[in-house]
Structures are given as C-alpha cells and as structure tokens.
Amino acid sequence: MTGVLPITLLEATKVVQALLYSGKEYVCLMKLHGDAEEMRLKNVLKEFEDVIYQRPPLRSSVKRQLRTRRIYYLDFLEMDRRNVLFTVGCEGGTYIRKLCFDVGEVLGCGAHMQELRRTRAGPFLEKNSVALQEVAYSFAEYQQTQDERILKRFVQPMERALTLVPKIYVRDSAVDAICHGASLTAPGILSLEGEIKAGSMVAIFSLKFEAVALARAQASSEQIMDLSHGVVAKTERVLMPRGTYPKRWKSGGNANEQKSQ
C-alpha cells in the first residue's frame, strides 16, 4: 500500500488522534475471481455507498467487534476484464480489503483487493505529499543553508491536521489555564467554526490560529452561543506548552466567581 501518510514530529504527535478518525480516500484496484457484466458491477458498487458493517481482520490492533463504517462515495473508474479500478471516500478505520471481499460476495464470483493507494487522509491530499527522498534531500539542504523556507517545503504546522475539526477560538486570557488542563468556560469564547455537537471533539485555538488543546464539547454550537457562563468544553489533550501565554487565572471577574464558590 502506498499514499498519504501524515508523519507527526515530536510535540505534533499529540494531534494524531484527530487524524485517526478523519475521513480517508483511496484508489483501489480490485481483482474479480470471475467475469461480471460492467453495469451489474457498477450497481453492486453503488450498493456499498452507505453505512456498512465490518469486523476488523485477524491482523489488527483493534478489538475485533462488529462495527459500522460509512462509505461517503464509491466511484467506478474503469474495468478491464477482471480488473476493476475505483475511488472510495470513507470513514477512518474502514477496511477496503474487506470491502472488496464483500463486493465479490454480492457479485457472486468473489473478489480481492489487488492494490490500494491512499489519496487523502483528512485534510491531507496526495498532490501535496512529499516522498521520503525529498524529505532527506530538503532536510540536508536546510541544514547546510539554514534557510527556513526549505523547511516549509516539506514540514507543515500541526494545526493543518485540525483543519476539519470544529474549532473554538478563545481569548488570550483563557489560554494558559487550558494549557494546565482547565476546562473552557463561556466567558473565554470568541468564536466557533464548524458544526459542534455535544460530546464531539473540538479544537481550542488562539487568535493567532495556534492549537491550544483538544477538548470534548459539552454543548452544541447554538447552545454555546447563548451561554454566558459554565463549562463549554472539557480539555482532553493539551497541545500548547504551559507558559506560552501569561497566567491570568486569578485576575478580574473570574477570580471573584471562584472566591464566591
């Protein structure tokens, strides 16, 4: 298998969980074990553009329980005798190998996944990916020249991984408390981006577009807009180092609230 594989460096590794559940896209070469009529094959493929059931294979690190996964789209590209090429957009954790097997079962003749290439992982696209050789070459060039622009050719800020995650932008004064694991309360909120549902993961961002933490939303976007106080999101993974922004926990209105409690 080849294709888009986001590699996180050092501290950026903390955003990995945001990627594991992000959507993926693949180009797949499937090999049929018998002859099938193209129109029929196309119809069967369309049947899988839905929520499907899958059990992780023997060789996997996750619990082998039956689970559902959504196939956003499954587009037939071409067919040559028993070779079938298609594009598939799906939820993270979908086994394309099993999808091919199941397509074969529905067709009746059987099939297997011959080759797979990942063309997208969340916000990361194949066309923007770099090869290992380029990483090695560019890094050597950077070490020689110390030219930062070379780094930017193959390294991206970790915030890129959170492009598809709903965000809450907060005031500078709220940042350091969150870096210490504090929950985000309503007064600290400036704006919301994307659809937030209660219980879903959100990314807390500063006004400089820095990722502060990953958190669990306690309310929906509409509810958050109306709240004047209370916990809006529970911090789950701090991304920004403590002390990046000044400590402002005990200042102003918040301190009075805390004292009276």
Added chain:
Amino acid sequence: MARSEAPWEKSQELLVKAEDVTDPNFGHRPEERPPEEYLRFGLINLDKPAGPTSHEVAAWTKRILKVEQVGHGGTLEA
C-alpha cells in the same frame, strides 16, 4: 444507499460570539514559528512508498530528521 457528504465537503460556518485582540508578545502564528519550534510542532504529509510498513517509514523519518519521537496518522499496511 446514497452518497453522503465527506468531512472535507462540509462547509465550516463561523459564528462570532465576542471580539478581542491578541497580544503580539506571546505565542506565534504557526507559520511564523522559529525553525526549531516549527519542527517540534510540525508534521509531514508523506507519500509512503510500497515495501516498508508505515511504522518503518515513520522510523526512517525519525532517523533522517534526528528527532526523538514521531507518530503517524493511520497505518497503511497490506
């Protein structure tokens, strides 16, 4: 059976609750991080070649860049 919206096809609405300014003396816009910090909080959109496993590729990157830790976003194995 119907095509549904992939996460990257969804529009991201911005809802503004309040306004404020940010102090330029603290933090950095991600693109403006100094090189060492840029790397520490960076990631690579790598095109994995055929052959090695995702873990092996991550280990190679770790060696090439001489960093103590790497992670990857979703195994690409046979």
